[in-house]
Amino acid sequence: MSDDRFKHGWETVNRINAEGAQRQWDALSAIAPDFARWIVESAYSDVLGRPQLPLRDREIATLAALATLGNAPGQLKAHVHGALNVGLTREEIVEVLMQMAIYAGVPAAINALQIAGEVFAERGL
Amino acid sequence: MSDDRFKHGWETVNRINAEGAQRQWDALSAIAPDFARWIVESAYSDVLGRPQLPLRDREIATLAALATLGNAPGQLKAHVHGALNVGLTREEIVEVLMQMAIYAGVPAAINALQIAGEVFAERGL
Amino acid sequence: MSDDRFKHGWETVNRINAEGAQRQWDALSAIAPDFARWIVESAYSDVLGRPQLPLRDREIATLAALATLGNAPGQLKAHVHGALNVGLTREEIVEVLMQMAIYAGVPAAINALQIAGEVFAERGL
Amino acid sequence: MSDDRFKHGWETVNRINAEGAQRQWDALSAIAPDFARWIVESAYSDVLGRPQLPLRDREIATLAALATLGNAPGQLKAHVHGALNVGLTREEIVEVLMQMAIYAGVPAAINALQIAGEVFAERGL
Amino acid sequence: MSDDRFKHGWETVNRINAEGAQRQWDALSAIAPDFARWIVESAYSDVLGRPQLPLRDREIATLAALATLGNAPGQLKAHVHGALNVGLTREEIVEVLMQMAIYAGVPAAINALQIAGEVFAERGL
Amino acid sequence: MSDDRFKHGWETVNRINAEGAQRQWDALSAIAPDFARWIVESAYSDVLGRPQLPLRDREIATLAALATLGNAPGQLKAHVHGALNVGLTREEIVEVLMQMAIYAGVPAAINALQIAGEVFAERGL
Numbered sequence: 001m002s003d004d005r006f007k008h009g010w011e012t013v014n015r016i017n018a019e020g021a022q023r024q025w026d027a028l029s030a031i032a033p034d035f036a037r038w039i040v041e042s043a044y045s046d047v048l049g050r051p052q053l054p055l056r057d058r059e060i061a062t063l064a065a066l067a068t069l070g071n072a073p074g075q076l077k078a079h080v081h082g083a084l085n086v087g088l089t090r091e092e093i094v095e096v097l098m099q100m101a102i103y104a105g106v107p108a109a110i111n112a113l114q115i116a117g118e119v120f121a122e123r124g125l
Numbered sequence: 126m127s128d129d130r131f132k133h134g135w136e137t138v139n140r141i142n143a144e145g146a147q148r149q150w151d152a153l154s155a156i157a158p159d160f161a162r163w164i165v166e167s168a169y170s171d172v173l174g175r176p177q178l179p180l181r182d183r184e185i186a187t188l189a190a191l192a193t194l195g196n197a198p199g200q201l202k203a204h205v206h207g208a209l210n211v212g213l214t215r216e217e218i219v220e221v222l223m224q225m226a227i228y229a230g231v232p233a234a235i236n237a238l239q240i241a242g243e244v245f246a247e248r249g250l
Numbered sequence: 251m252s253d254d255r256f257k258h259g260w261e262t263v264n265r266i267n268a269e270g271a272q273r274q275w276d277a278l279s280a281i282a283p284d285f286a287r288w289i290v291e292s293a294y295s296d297v298l299g300r301p302q303l304p305l306r307d308r309e310i311a312t313l314a315a316l317a318t319l320g321n322a323p324g325q326l327k328a329h330v331h332g333a334l335n336v337g338l339t340r341e342e343i344v345e346v347l348m349q350m351a352i353y354a355g356v357p358a359a360i361n362a363l364q365i366a367g368e369v370f371a372e373r374g375l
Numbered sequence: 376m377s378d379d380r381f382k383h384g385w386e387t388v389n390r391i392n393a394e395g396a397q398r399q400w401d402a403l404s405a406i407a408p409d410f411a412r413w414i415v416e417s418a419y420s421d422v423l424g425r426p427q428l429p430l431r432d433r434e435i436a437t438l439a440a441l442a443t444l445g446n447a448p449g450q451l452k453a454h455v456h457g458a459l460n461v462g463l464t465r466e467e468i469v470e471v472l473m474q475m476a477i478y479a480g481v482p483a484a485i486n487a488l489q490i491a492g493e494v495f496a497e498r499g500l
Numbered sequence: 501m502s503d504d505r506f507k508h509g510w511e512t513v514n515r516i517n518a519e520g521a522q523r524q525w526d527a528l529s530a531i532a533p534d535f536a537r538w539i540v541e542s543a544y545s546d547v548l549g550r551p552q553l554p555l556r557d558r559e560i561a562t563l564a565a566l567a568t569l570g571n572a573p574g575q576l577k578a579h580v581h582g583a584l585n586v587g588l589t590r591e592e593i594v595e596v597l598m599q600m601a602i603y604a605g606v607p608a609a610i611n612a613l614q615i616a617g618e619v620f621a622e623r624g625l
Numbered sequence: 626m627s628d629d630r631f632k633h634g635w636e637t638v639n640r641i642n643a644e645g646a647q648r649q650w651d652a653l654s655a656i657a658p659d660f661a662r663w664i665v666e667s668a669y670s671d672v673l674g675r676p677q678l679p680l681r682d683r684e685i686a687t688l689a690a691l692a693t694l695g696n697a698p699g700q701l702k703a704h705v706h707g708a709l710n711v712g713l714t715r716e717e718i719v720e721v722l723m724q725m726a727i728y729a730g731v732p733a734a735i736n737a738l739q740i741a742g743e744v745f746a747e748r749g750l
Contacts, residue, residue, distance in 0.1 A: 607697035
């Protein structure tokens with residue numbers, strides 16, 4: 001059953017950001033392998049992989065949360081890629097991050113948009 | 126032109142949560158009237174009222190941000206109402222807030238869900 | 251296998267704060283039952299219930315985290331009970347929370363100590 | 376020498392908010408007496424009582440910090456009193472807190488202004 | 501009228517940190533041009549440019565907020581420049597940031613002071 | 626008496642992380658010498674150096690706080706060294722930081738573990 005959760009979680013991870021996920025898995029497995037597995041099973045399978053909300057909507061929520069936290073630039077970058085991968089447009093991502101100026105302050109929104117800008121440049125958008 | 130911005134902002138506010146907005150306006154106008162007006166114009170007209178993203182998607186982002194902040198229970202409650210008003214279901218709201226356990230921690234998610242539960246009870250959902 | 255995780259998680263919860271856990275379970279199950287179960291399995295069984303660190307040490311970390319967050323007074327209160335239940339003394343809890351003045355600021359430490367004071371009074375310490 | 380620091384800290388506390396300080400001292404002394412003393416000596420004498428910056432400027436900084444934190448309403452209320460006591464006007468306090476909308480987000484500013492409004496009402500401003 | 505707001509906002513920006521503002525404008529305009537304009541109009545004209553509080557006092561509040569947030573080093577650096585530009589001395593800036601140890605914790609104060617130290621070195625102070 | 630506090634504080638600092646402390650002292654003394662001294666006396670002597678809790682337990686609390694804050698990577702790195710120096714094992718440190726996923730979110734835990742991984746690599750653990 002844990003194998004099913006891992007498989008479902010890994011599929012969810014790959015739909016969002018396959019390349020980033022593999023890199024994250026490799027780095028984290030070397031330090032805390034049980035935690036790397038827990039993230040796939042308990043975060044990506046049990047929560048993010050639930051069918052009650054489409055991944056596009058989930059990525060809106062994730063972008064908002066990470067921009068609000070303001071201290072996880074690597075994860076934000078990975079999820080800007082993820083948001084594009086599950087169907088959000090560049091314009092929609094800009095709207096979500098710009099909106100964070102209202103809730104988390106202007107610096108949080110600026111810093112998130114600069115990270116998004118790096119992703120847009122990498123992907124030639 | 127400021128009048129247009131105020132009018133557009135107030136319409137946006139009312140689409141999200143008319144009752145809560147009036148109460149907030151009355152309370153804030155008594156202390157900082159220019160700021161009450163700024164919120165309608167600069168937040169609700171210039172940002173949240175932009176047509177590039179539907180209000181349903183914006184409320185997902187707002188719920189995620191407020192649950193992540195964890196220190197604005199009044200605003201979170203108002204936006205759970207708002208989310209329902211612009212078309213999110215009870216089930217979708219629960220998904221967004223539950224997902225915040227991954228990004229902002231379990232206490233943030235629990236406390237947000239308890240606030241949402243109060244709104245669901247008020248509305249007989 | 252999920253049943254084993256639930257059972258192990260529930261045992262861990264009960265070792266920390268049986269009364270608080272039941273109340274939390276009842277409240278959360280009415281709003282988000284899958285999340286209530288996830289907390290028992292993924293938080294209390296998979297993380298807090300791991301044998302690599304004794305619960306006494308884990309409660310020191312939890313008190314520090316909750317005092318630093320500063321926006322989860324209910325959870326902090328439950329874990330002051332929990333810390334006492336797994337063997338920390340009143341004096342040790344005061345030391346941990348006082349230390350948070352250095353990392354999270356004086357208001358965070360004061361507010362956490364006031365919550366701890368309520369628990370000490372409830373338990374006649 | 377510690378007595379001098381305590382005396383100087385207590386004088387500084389009293390210039391800011393004598394009534395609030397006594398209440399805070401009484402409450403905290405019952406739980407963590409060494410910490411209550413540390414706050415007077417290390418916070419109010421060694422830092423806030425330094426002559427390099429007038430208390431009026433220090434209270435601007437304190438209001439900004441507490442509004443940004445957003446999770447210390449008791450301390451914010453005490454320092455709105457303090458700000459008035461050391462010479463800031465109601466209008467200046469509103470400006471500082473309104474400005475926090477830019478740095479910490481609109482909910483943080485609204486919640487801080489509502490606390491300030493309570494103080495203004497108590498003092499008949 | 502929007503043109504007046506932009507003009508007033510840009511003048512305010514330039515009084516605080518002309519060089520940093522131009523660089524920020526260029527970077528942000530390439531990603532989110534409407535947001536770049538919104539910051540000038542809604543943040544710098546409507547809030548920071550209000551005459552009710554002098555820019556010197558506003559920069560004290562901004563330094564306190566950014567040091568407390570702790571996750572906007574670029575903005576903090578720009579506003580240490582800004583604080584010096586509107587009349588705060590090196591010594592006063594150190595006092596404000598040191599005071600943040602009390603409200604936001606020692607690491608926040610240390611990290612802010614190290615950023616300030618970079619600015620002091622750049623300007624030969 | 627201040628000399629005794631400084632001496633006791635410096636001894637405490639050195640038990641935790643002598644090399645990091647000297648580097649921190651040198652950097653901070655050049656910008657804010659009174660604050661560098663205050664940290665040794667008021668933080669390390671008066672709080673962290675209190676005998677009521679062993680340094681091993683204090684470092685658990687410090688790791689939890691710094692991982693929760695998520696914006697003090699330099700201090701977290703110094704205290705992973707410190708935790709090892711006062712007797713925590715690599716495995717115990719991983720447990721504490723992994724546990725922070727529950728309280729502060731998964732990104733906070735991942736980022737803290739990556740910092741810990743750098744320290745483990747430096748020390749050949």
